[in-house]
Amino acid sequence: MHAQTATAQRTFPVFPDPEPEVTIQSLRSGEEAEVLAFLAIRPIHTVIMAGMIRDNGLESSLNRGNFYACRDEAGNLEGVALIGHVTMFETQSDAALRLFADLARQNQSGHVIIGEQNRIKRFWDFYGRLGQAPRLICREQLFEQRWPVPVHQPEKLRLATLDDIEMILPVHAQMAFEESGINPLEKDPEGFRKRTARRIEQGRVWILTDGEKLIFKADIQSDTPEQIYLEGIYTSPEVRGQGYGLRCISQLSRMLLESCKSLCVLVNQENDKAGKFYRKAGYKLRGSYDTIYVGR
Numbered sequence: 001m002h003a004q005t006a007t008a009q010r011t012f013p014v015f016p017d018p019e020p021e022v023t024i025q026s027l028r029s030g031e032e033a034e035v036l037a038f039l040a041i042r043p044i045h046t047v048i049m050a051g052m053i054r055d056n057g058l059e060s061s062l063n064r065g066n067f068y069a070c071r072d073e074a075g076n077l078e079g080v081a082l083i084g085h086v087t088m089f090e091t092q093s094d095a096a097l098r099l100f101a102d103l104a105r106q107n108q109s110g111h112v113i114i115g116e117q118n119r120i121k122r123f124w125d126f127y128g129r130l131g132q133a134p135r136l137i138c139r140e141q142l143f144e145q146r147w148p149v150p151v152h153q154p155e156k157l158r159l160a161t162l163d164d165i166e167m168i169l170p171v172h173a174q175m176a177f178e179e180s181g182i183n184p185l186e187k188d189p190e191g192f193r194k195r196t197a198r199r200i201e202q203g204r205v206w207i208l209t210d211g212e213k214l215i216f217k218a219d220i221q222s223d224t225p226e227q228i229y230l231e232g233i234y235t236s237p238e239v240r241g242q243g244y245g246l247r248c249i250s251q252l253s254r255m256l257l258e259s260c261k262s263l264c265v266l267v268n269q270e271n272d273k274a275g276k277f278y279r280k281a282g283y284k285l286r287g288s289y290d291t292i293y294v295g296r
Contacts, residue, residue: 043226051222070096101126
């Protein structure tokens with residue numbers, strides 16, 4: 001009879017690979033080219049930050065916040081974030097995302113956090129882990145317009161001037177109130193007026209008027225060689241359903257696409273009429289976003 005021998009299998013504990021070590025630092029003037037190259041990898045999702053840097057540089061009070069970088073051990077960029085009144089980020093690792101979330105939680109001037117839904121969810125896992133709840137969450141859809149653009153009868157669209165500011169201010173403020181629950185004309189009237197005036201002086205506000213009445217308005221929030229980001233698009237309730245909005249947005253899209261590859265706009269997911277409007281104008285759905293208003 002032969003003795004049977006059993007070979008015991010040795011087992012070893014399995015440890016997850018350690019996260020790469022990243023560090024966070026403030027971005028300074030002179031680093032713009034590197035940061036813009038990083039953001040240009042996904043231009044439609046980083047157009048707002050890229051536009052701010054092109055307009056104001058990395059260090060400016062006009063950004064209403066500070067730009068930060070996360071770098072790996074070799075000094076390569078792992079992420080870029082603007083942390084301030086508006087917080088936005090572009091990251092390539094969870095480690096960078098966690099550091100940005102920790103820093104944003106310490107920011108006392110924070111008002112809103114914007115990002116793609118899957119990334120915002122992960123960001124909030126880090127940001128809100130101490131039990132903080134958002135004041136308001138808006139689900140939004142990202143629409144993009146490229147050539148070709150449907151042709152409609154043109155309207156007498158023109159760039160706004162400072163003489164038009166009194167008709168523009170209440171409309172833009174009301175749109176902000178409907179989205180966030182805060183009226184900037186009441187909370188920060190002087191700052192809101194200055195920011196609106198600067199945008200008009202930059203040639204970023206397009207309008208259609210009938211005498212002293214504002215019929216249509218659209219703002220260029222961010223302008224880069226790859227993308228133009230539009231916001232504050234408004235058609236007067238008195239003329240809705242008469243085709244003014246469609247003719248104006250199509251005309252504006254054709255003009256702006258002469259200088260960039262595509263246009264984009266965020267639309268509240270619950271606003272079905274707006275979604276149908278942009279689809280009719282030739283815009284395509286490109287992604288889902290969350291805008292979180294923090295409880296400050």
